Amino acid sequence: MAHTSFDTKLVHQKLDQKEVHNSKSTPIYQSSAFTFEDLDHLESYYEGDSPYLYSREKNPNTEELGKTIANLERAEAGVATSSGMSAILAGILAAAKPGDHIVAAEDLYGGSHKLITKELGTFGIEVSIVSFRDFDQVKHSIKENTKLLYTESISNPFLRVEDLEKLVEIAEEFNVKTMVDNTFATPYLLQPCTKGVDLVVHSATKYIGGHSDVTSGVLVGTKDLIDTAKQKIITLGANLSPFEAWLTQRGAKTLGLRMKQQSHNAESLAAALNYNKLVKTVYYPEFVSDRGNGAIVTIELEETIDIPMFFKSLGWIKIAPTLAGVETTVSYPVRTSHRALSQEELEKIGINDSIIRLSVGIEDESDIIDQFKQAIHKAIK
Numbered sequence: 166m167a168h169t170s171f172d173t174k175l176v177h178q179k180l181d182q183k184e185v186h187n188s189k190s191t192p193i194y195q196s197s198a199f200t201f202e203d204l205d206h207l208e209s210y211y212e213g214d215s216p217y218l219y220s221r222e223k224n225p226n227t228e229e230l231g232k233t234i235a236n237l238e239r240a241e242a243g244v245a246t247s248s249g250m251s252a253i254l255a256g257i258l259a260a261a262k263p264g265d266h267i268v269a270a271e272d273l274y275g276g277s278h279k280l281i282t283k284e285l286g287t288f289g290i291e292v293s294i295v296s297f298r299d300f301d302q303v304k305h306s307i308k309e310n311t312k313l314l315y316t317e318s319i320s321n322p323f324l325r326v327e328d329l330e331k332l333v334e335i336a337e338e339f340n341v342k343t344m345v346d347n348t349f350a351t352p353y354l355l356q357p358c359t360k361g362v363d364l365v366v367h368s369a370t371k372y373i374g375g376h377s378d379v380t381s382g383v384l385v386g387t388k389d390l391i392d393t394a395k396q397k398i399i400t401l402g403a404n405l406s407p408f409e410a411w412l413t414q415r416g417a418k419t420l421g422l423r424m425k426q427q428s429h430n431a432e433s434l435a436a437a438l439n440y441n442k443l444v445k446t447v448y449y450p451e452f453v454s455d456r457g458n459g460a461i462v463t464i465e466l467e468e469t470i471d472i473p474m475f476f477k478s479l480g481w482i483k484i485a486p487t488l489a490g491v492e493t494t495v496s497y498p499v500r501t502s503h504r505a506l507s508q509e510e511l512e513k514i515g516i517n518d519s520i521i522r523l524s525v526g527i528e529d530e531s532d533i534i535d536q537f538k539q540a541i542h543k544a545i546k
């Protein structure tokens with residue numbers, strides 16, 4: 166269905182209809198393994214004529230999800246994993262082996278930062294963390310054994326939009342691969358593979374699933390890298406369960422609709438908060454894509470605002486250590502996503518006690534704006 170547009174492709178992505186008795190929705194293959202009639206049938210699996218053997222290796226529901234996101238991202242192949250974190254690990258291990266070196270952006274999601282700085286060493290992979298705001302720094306940190314440049318298409322929490330063309334240009338110059346976390350942008354707004362990025366990763370827990378009811382990840386990219394990543398996922402046991410894959414796939418069907426509404430709401434909220442004198446700074450991307458600028462708004466409140474009181478006054482807007490659900494939520498980076506960082510690291514990326522990340526939902530735009538306005542006013546010291 167390569168010729169169809171985003172939403173059409175999304176809702177019509179299905180398993181082979183003959184396999185699923187023309188069911189309208191994909192059945193859940195809640196089975197740890199698949200059986201065989203005789204030894205010839207078993208042999209046919211190894212010859213590639215029967216698709217499934219054991220669910221840790223491959224299952225119809227996880228296959229469907231991997232293919233759907235690869236399709237939306239216009240990547241050659243995709244694979245679903247147990248979480249965004251395991252998708253990131255699988256992608257890095259597909260591109261770098263012991264003795265290799267990777268260069269990663271300093272302003273990554275807290276968990277990714279921790280994985281890269283604290284765990285990759287145990288796999289024998291060397292790491293440099295640099296500012297990707299300055300591509301000269303990126304260039305200078307590339308060494309003989311560098312295999313991968315790792316960054317996010319829209320960073321967290323300051324929503325810096327990565328220059329993917331420039332990233333790919335440098336990678337090609339030095340013959341290294343690129344990997345981009347596209348969680349905040351989603352394929353609705355950005356498709357990094359179309360710009361030459363080799364691997365794109367998602368915490369499908371966020372916008373792709375969209376309903377805060379599942380933890381899952383997806384990795385897409387070139388066929389050779391995804392084939393390698395699949396082997397790592399199987400061996401590390403980082404596969405996604407059939408039910409979680411099914412839930413993620415079901416949530417994903419409305420990705421386009423949700424992103425459209427949530428980006429629109431976020432744009433209005435960012436504009437309203439920009440006019441509010443009690444908000445020191447509003448971080449919202451100027452341009453991500455023709456379809457919108459994403460649904461996360463980060464704010465720094467003035468010193469005259471009592472932060473605990475602000476959180477207490479939000480009413481139906483709840484504090485949640487996540488983002489991207491259909492409900493508007495707020496998070497507090499210093500206490501959640503970036504809790505593991507030292508004071509020095511926090512200062513370097515500019516996170517302080519007054520920084521709050523807003524994940525804008527699908528509610529009515531005026532309700533969202535009013536709710537934030539009244540919470541800020543209630544919290545004046």
Ligand SMILES: *Cc1c(COP(=O)(O)O)cnc(C)c1O
Nearest residue numbers: 248249250274346348368370381
């Ligand atoms: C949440 C998140 C992750 C981690 O994903 P999990 O599904 O929680 O494992 C990685 N990157 C970004 C940008 C995220 O927001």
